[in-house]
Amino acid sequence: MKSTGLIVEYNPFHNGHLHHVEQARQLTNADVIIAVMSGNFLQRGEPAIVSKWTRAKMALSAGVDLVVELPYAFAVQHAKKFAFGSINILKALDCDNFCFGSESGDIDEFYQALNFIKVNQVTYEENVKKLMKTGISFPSALTNSFTMINHQGEFVDLTKPNNILGFHYIEANHELITPMKAYTIKRKNANYHDKEFSSSTIASATSIRKATFEGNQSLQKIEQYIPDSTLKAMEEYLSEYGSFHHWEQYWPFLQYRLLNISSEDLEEIYDIEEGLEHRLQKMAKESQSFQEFMNKIKTKRYTWTRLQRICVHILTNTKKNEMKKLHDKIQYIRLLGMTHKGREYLNHKKKDLPFPIISKLSSYPNEFVQLDVRAANIYAQGLKEPYRSSLFKMEYAQPPYYFN
Template sequence: MRTVGLIVEYNPFHNGHHYHLQQSLKITESDAVVAVMSGHFLQRGEPALLNKWTRTEMALRGGCDVVIELPVAYSTQAAEWFGYGAVALLEATGVVDALCFGSEAGDIGPLRRVARLLAHEPEAFGRLMADTLGTGASYPAAYSEAVRRFMEAAGDAEAAAFPFEQPNNTLGLHYLLALERLGSAIEPFTVRREKAGYSQTTITDAQIASATAIRKLTLEAASPEGAAPFVPPSTLELLLRDHAIGRGRGSWAQFERQLFHKLVSESAGQLGSYHEISEGLEHRLKKTLPALESLTFETLLEQLKTKRYTRTKLQRALLSVLLGHSKELLAPVRLREGIRYIRVLGYSPRGQELLKRMRKSAKLPILNSAAKFDDPYLELDAHATSAYALGWPDAGPRDLFRDYYDKPVTIQPSARSLV
C-alpha cells in the first residue's frame, strides 16, 4: 500500500483541500493518506475554528486514512520548526512513501536545490541573514531576501528569482529542509495552489475559497450555511453540528479574558520567560495595557504591531503567554531532539490496516490517548485542550480532559463525501 503524507490544519476542511488530497494521491500514485494535523492552536498563532476531534472527522470523511496530531510545541511555531516537527512525524511512521504539499509556484525544482544547499546552515547564509535582519526587516522577509542573495551568489538565477516569500512556498522549502536534515527517503511532490491565496479574505470563485475567507464568512454570519458552496457536504454537516451546540466559532475573542488575566497579573520578568517574547516585548506589553481603549485582542494587536513585530509573530507570542509555553521548553535545542510519540487522532477502515503496519514499522510509540505516557510535549497538548475548552462558557470537566478520555475518531466507508 503506497502512502502519501500531508501536513495540514484543515481549519476547516474545504474544497481546495479536497482537490489537493485527490491530486496528491494521483501524482504520487498512492493508495492511502496519512495526515499530520495541528491540534487546537495553529501555525499563525490562532485558535482553531473547531476542536481537533471534529476536524479529524472532517479529514477522514474528506479522504484521509490516518490523522496524527502535530504537538502544539511545533504546530504554533514559525515555518522551520512547524515543518521539522511535521516531517519528522511522517518519517517516524515508517509507512509514508511520499510527501505532497501545496505551493503557489507548483514547481519543486528550485525548492529542492535551495534545500540541498541550506540544509546544513552554511556560514555564508548565516551572515546574509544577520545583515538582512539588521535592516529591521521581519524574520520571514529577511529569510526570503537572504535566500535570494545566497542563490544569486551560487549562480542559480532561477532559484534567486523564485517567490520564496509566498507562504506556501516558504512552508514547502522548510518541509524539504527537514527531509534533508533527517536523511529521509520520503519523496517530495508539490501541487500548485489554485484560485484562492493562502490568506485571501475575498471570495473570487464559485467553489474554491481560502480557509481564511471561509472562517470569516462563518464567524460573521449567524449560521455556517453560507460556507456551503466552498466545502464538501460532510464539512458543512459538521460545521452545523458544532454550531448547534455552541462550539463552532473558535477565535481569539473566546480567549481574551484568559489572556488579559495573565498579562495584567504577571510581572514583566514573568512575561519575558515565555517563548517568542523577546526584544523588550514584555515591557511594551506592560506599557500598552493601561492605554488601551478596549480590552480586545484586536485592539491590543493594533497597538503592539511594528515593522519587526508582524501580526503573526505577535499572535504566536501572545499564544505562548496564554498557554504558558516557556523559552526553555521550546528552545531550539529541545525542538531539535524531536517528538517521542505518535498520537493518533483518527482513522478510516483502510487506516486501520495502515496502523497495523505502523505498529510494526514505526520508530516511536503509537498512542491513542494522552493517558499512560509521560512526555512534556504531550502534557502541553493536554493543557492546550483545557485552555481551548475554557473558551466555551458551558465547558465541563470532561471537556477540559478530553485527551485522557477520548478514543481516536473512526468512520465507516459510507461516511465519506465528495465535493
C-alpha cells in the same frame, strides 16, 4: 501499502483541501493518505475554528486514512520548526512520499533553491545577520536574503507563504538519513491569505472563516466552498458547543495574564525577547479587544503571526526552558482518527515505529504531553459552560475516531 503524507491544519477542511487529497493520492499512487495536523492552536498563532477532533473527522470523511496530531511544541512555531516536526512525524510513520500545496507547483524549483542556498551558504547567512540588524523579522530576513542572492529570480518565489513552508519541508526532508519522495501540487484559484471569495467553488480558509464570523457564525455563505461532510461537522459542532472559536474569546484571559504576571516571569515565556514584555503589559492596559491590542504591539521586527504565537504561549504558560526540551525531537505520535485502511496500515507498521502511538491520553502519563494538555485546556476556555467542561473531558476520554 504505499503511503503519502500531508501536512495540514484544515481550518476548516474545504474544497481546495479535498482537491489536494485527491491529487496527492492520484499523483503518488498511494494506498493510504496520512495527515499530520496541527492541534487546537495553529502555526500562525490562532485558535482553530473547531477542535482538532472535529477537524480530524472532516479529514477522514473526505478521503484521509490516518490523522495524527502535530504536537504544540512544533505546531505553534515559525515555518522551519513547524516543518521539522511535521516531516519527522511522517517519516516516523514510514511514509513513502509527502505532498504539499504551493504557489509554484514545480517540485524541481524547491530542490534548485535548496542547492543554490547551500552553494551560497556563507553569503546567505551573512545577509540574514545584516538584515536582522535593520530591525526586520527573522522570516523576512530569510526571504530577503534569498532574494538578494537570487538576482535573476530563477528559483522558487520564497515571498509566497506556501512556497516558504514547502521550502522548509524540502529542507527538513533533505536532512533525513533516508528522505521521502516529495511532490507538490499548485494551489487552485484562491491564495492562502485571500480574505474575499474569488471563485465559485474554491476559497481560502481565511476567507471562509471571515465569512463565517461576519455572518454571525452562519454557514450559509460558505456552503459552496466546503464538502458536505465539513458542513455537517461544523453544524454539529455549533450545536454541541454553542460557538466556533476565535481570538476575541480569549482576550479576557490573555489580558488577565498580562496584568497579573511580573515582567520577570513574562520574560521567561517562549519567544519573548528584547524587552517585549514591557510593551505587552503596557498595551494590555490600554486595549479593549484583541484586535486593538495586536494593532498597538505590532512593530517592524515582530510580525503579526509571531506576536499571535507569543500570545498563545502566554496563555499556555509555555516557558523557554520547557520548549527547549521539547522541540528538538519527536517523543510520541498522538492518533486522532483512522479509516479501516488506516488501521490496517498502523497494524502493519506499529511494531517498527520509533515512537509510541498514543490512542488515549489517560494511558500515557508523560511530561512531554503536558504542554498539549495545557493547550487543550486553554482552548476549551473560549467556550461557555457547560460546553467548556465537555471539551475539557475530550482531551483524556476521547478515543481516536474510526471511520469505516
